[in-house]
Amino acid sequence: xxxxxxxxxxxxxxxxxxxxxxxxxxxxxxxxxxxxxxxxxxxxxxxxxxxxxxxxxxxxxxxxxxxxxxxxxxxxxxxxxxxxxxxxxxxxxxxxxxxxxxxxxxxxxxxxxxxxxxxxxxxxxxxxxxxxxxxxxxxxxxxxxxxxxxxxxxxxxxxxxxxxxxxxxxxxxxxxxxxxxxxxxxxxxxxxxxxxxxxxxxxxxxxxxxxxxxxxxxxxxxxxxxxxxxxxxxxxxxxxxxxxxxxxxxxxxxxxxxxxxxxxxxxxxxxxxxxxxxxx
Amino acid sequence: xxxxxxxxxxxxxxxxxxxxxxxxxxxxxxxxxxxxxxxxxxxxxxxxxxxxxxxxxxxxxxxxxxxxxxxxxxxxxxxxxxxxxxxxxxxxxxxxxxxxxxxxxxxxxxxxxxxxxxxxxxxxxxxxxxxxxxxxxxxxxxxxxxxxxxxxxxxxxxxxxxxxxxxxxxxxxxxxxxxxxxxxxxxxxxxxxxxxxxxxxxxxxxxxxxxxxxxxxxxxxxxxxxxxxxxxxxxxxxxxxxxxxxxxxxxxxxxxxxxxxxxxxxxxxxxxxxxxxxxxxxxxxxxxxxxxxxxxxxxxxxxxxxxxxxxxxxxxxxxxxxxxxxxxxxxxxxxxxxxxxxxxxxxxxxxxxxxxxxxxxxxxxxxxxxxxxxxxxxxxxxxxxxxxxxxxxxxxxxxxxxxxxxxxxxxxxxxxxxxxxxxxxxxxxxxxxxxxxxxxxxx
Numbered sequence: 150x151x152x153x154x155x156x157x158x159x160x161x162x163x164x165x166x167x168x169x170x171x172x173x174x175x176x177x178x179x180x181x182x183x184x185x186x187x188x189x190x191x192x193x194x195x196x197x198x199x200x201x202x203x204x205x206x207x208x209x210x211x212x213x214x215x216x217x218x219x220x221x222x223x224x225x226x227x228x229x230x231x232x233x234x235x236x237x238x239x240x241x242x243x244x245x246x247x248x249x250x251x252x253x254x255x256x257x258x259x260x261x262x263x264x265x266x267x268x269x270x271x272x273x274x275x276x277x278x279x280x281x282x283x284x285x286x287x288x289x290x291x292x293x294x295x296x297x298x299x300x301x302x303x304x305x306x307x308x309x310x311x312x313x314x315x316x317x318x319x320x321x322x323x324x325x326x327x328x329x330x331x332x333x334x335x336x337x338x339x340x341x342x343x344x345x346x347x348x349x350x351x352x353x354x355x356x357x358x359x360x361x362x363x364x365x366x367x368x369x370x371x372x373x374x375x376x377x378x379x380x381x382x383x384x385x386x387x388x389x390x391x392x393x394x395x396x397x398x399x400x401x402x403x404x405x406x407x408x409x410x411x412x413x414x415x416x417x418x419x420x421x422x423x424x425x426x427x428x429x
Numbered sequence: 430x431x432x433x434x435x436x437x438x439x440x441x442x443x444x445x446x447x448x449x450x451x452x453x454x455x456x457x458x459x460x461x462x463x464x465x466x467x468x469x470x471x472x473x474x475x476x477x478x479x480x481x482x483x484x485x486x487x488x489x490x491x492x493x494x495x496x497x498x499x500x501x502x503x504x505x506x507x508x509x510x511x512x513x514x515x516x517x518x519x520x521x522x523x524x525x526x527x528x529x530x531x532x533x534x535x536x537x538x539x540x541x542x543x544x545x546x547x548x549x550x551x552x553x554x555x556x557x558x559x560x561x562x563x564x565x566x567x568x569x570x571x572x573x574x575x576x577x578x579x580x581x582x583x584x585x586x587x588x589x590x591x592x593x594x595x596x597x598x599x600x601x602x603x604x605x606x607x608x609x610x611x612x613x614x615x616x617x618x619x620x621x622x623x624x625x626x627x628x629x630x631x632x633x634x635x636x637x638x639x640x641x642x643x644x645x646x647x648x649x650x651x652x653x654x655x656x657x658x659x660x661x662x663x664x665x666x667x668x669x670x671x672x673x674x675x676x677x678x679x680x681x682x683x684x685x686x687x688x689x690x691x692x693x694x695x696x697x698x699x700x701x702x703x704x705x706x707x708x709x710x711x712x713x714x715x716x717x718x719x720x721x722x723x724x725x726x727x728x729x730x731x732x733x734x735x736x737x738x739x740x741x742x743x744x745x746x747x748x749x750x751x752x753x754x755x756x757x758x759x760x761x762x763x764x765x766x767x768x769x770x771x772x773x774x775x776x777x778x779x780x781x782x783x784x785x786x787x788x789x790x791x792x793x794x795x796x797x798x799x800x801x802x803x804x805x806x807x808x809x810x811x812x813x814x815x816x817x818x819x820x821x822x823x824x825x826x827x828x829x830x831x832x833x834x835x836x837x838x839x840x841x842x843x844x845x846x847x848x849x850x851x852x853x854x855x856x857x858x859x860x861x862x863x864x865x866x867x868x869x870x871x872x
Contacts, residue, residue, distance in 0.1 A: 189535070190516040282845070283683055286682060375838060
């Protein structure tokens with residue numbers, strides 16, 4: 150067997166590596182190079198040094214969108230994970246029709262972000278019309294609208310991950326704790342949650358990075374209105390890139406900064422939650 | 430050894446199939462098929478004329494065997510689409526820019542058209558867009574916009590178009606209609622929707638008027654720093670639009686262009702700000718009921734003002750395309766400007782296409798231009814014949830898309846809460862934004 154692997158490794162490795170190289174590594178390096186260039190299309194780039202980065206940080210909307218995105222990430226991180234965990238706990242009990250419930254909760258995740266954004270915009274504005282306002286006029290409404298939309302979409306997905314985690318906890322630990330006289334709460338916090346840490350790591354990682362990368366939903370739901378106050382990181386980059394003549398490089402520089410921030414936060418979060426994982 | 434070769438071969442096939450997956454479009458683009466003839470790829474700006482362009486492309490292809498692909502960008506997405514299409518290896522051979530500002534970003538891509546047939550077909554040099562001595566763009570449609578009105582409803586309200594000669598009249602009529610809206614059953618204006626499908630009517634077209642009057646007063650035709658002399662007039666007309674419409678000003682952010690058309694066609698409102706290109710959308714109201722008014726904003730001597738007339742549609746040929754493709758594109762443009770079928774499709778309206786569909790209803794600046802049966806176009810010519818001064822299209826000098834978007838957001842915020850503080854946001858976006866954006870675009 151091992152011999153066969155040694156012999157045939159190119160069949161398995163080369164296509165994937167080639168795809169990874171063509172689809173990720175090369176564009177990535179080119180992207181970093183372009184962030185130091187002035188260009189209209191990527192074929193006629195002219196090197197200008199760190200000029201683009203200076204421009205990027207001079208833009209107050211960029212800083213504003215970073216703050217908005219961070220706040221959004223924190224709120225949705227807590228909300229999505231707590232709710233998903235609770236639903237997962239509920240749907241691992243013996244209730245009738247739990248499979249139907251799981252499917253129903255998971256389904257919003259199958260709809261694309263743009264469609265969801267427009268659908269929820271109609272729902273929200275249909276309600277707000279009674280209160281004489283609209284989603285695009287008020288940044289607080291815009292913020293919570295986004296939280297609800299993203300929560301609705303992602304809770305189901307995280308729930309599935311948590312259900313898988315819950316089902317993997319060996320029943321004998323729970324039983325042993327019960328015999329030792331631990332009550333429901335004690336079992337939840339001392340047995341279930343510590344054993345769930347791998348799932349929690351995955352889910353927090355996904356929610357944080359998803360929040361930072363959020364684009365479609367933001368574009369469709371609020372479009373950054375009013376006055377850029379609900380504009381998130383990715384949308385700000387998009388608007389910079391396409392908004393004015395000669396600003397493509399600035400948009401690209403912002404994208405590189407964006408990448409570094411997302412990777413940094415992701416790694417930090419992984420380290421923090423990994424430390425809490427227990428060996429079974 | 431043999432096995433190793435087989436392994437390598439297999440790997441190679443897999444990689445090849447991967448590459449073929451992404452490169453497939455190139456061969457299906459038909460470059461090889463049409464050989465030396467080249468091919469044309471036109472990125473169309475006007476969604477309302479998409480069907481007509483597709484049909485023209487097919488006709489040309491049948492006549493000459495040259496493949497013509499027409500792709501239409503979504504409303505408000507032209508620059509975005511163009512930028513990404515130009516980055517591809519199968520890039521548009523024929524695209525369009527909207528005037529001096531658009532040309533600034535694409536001048537490196539524009540071939541010199543001074544020797545082409547289509548340039549020679551222009552009735553006046555003014556319709557060519559020049560970059561120094563180079564002819565970079567060919568204007569292909571002259572359009573006018575103003576306030577389209579439903580004469581029948583206006584009569585029902587007890588007025589006629591002759592009663593409206595300046596801003597004060599327009600305000601009087603609109604506010605009177607609003608006061609009697611329950612009795613009349615309609616409003617003065619259609620909704621001034623600030624959704625992306627409609628906001629350009631106000632952040633670009635309406636904003637043209639204060640820019641135009643400032644340029645007139647200062648005797649210039651472009652500027653790096655606008656002063657906003659006529660912003661109070663801009664506010665007046667915007668107030669009139671939003672407070673006398675079918676829609677609560679707080680709900681404008683969600684109203685679309687289609688909403689406004691629907692309201693106008695359903696006779697829910699008398700006035701609808703738009704241009705000659707909107708004729709096919711609203712022709713069901715009936716020619717006898719349609720009229721057009723200049724957009725009066727309360728400037729002295731505006732009784733003599735006509736409609737806003739100009740072009741923001743210039744054809745350009747991509748000089749990065751292959752020799753054969755450039756040639757094919759130039760031939761295609763010449764055909765459009767001279768061929769009877771093509772001109773009929775471009776200028777005619779009802780049933781002008783060979784398939785029996787409606788034509789584009791444009792007025793072209795070409796020598797062989799046909800008399801249009803687009804009513805709005807004829808109304809526009811009548812204004813000129815009556816000696817009214819057409820307002821030129823100065824919005825082509827607006828410094829960037831960002832500028833327009835900022836003004837648009839500020840207008841939306843102001844509409845929802847009409848305070849002086851919120852109008853200051855519009856002023857800031859208009860004046861300071863202009864300076865920052867022209868500086869940003871300049872470096």
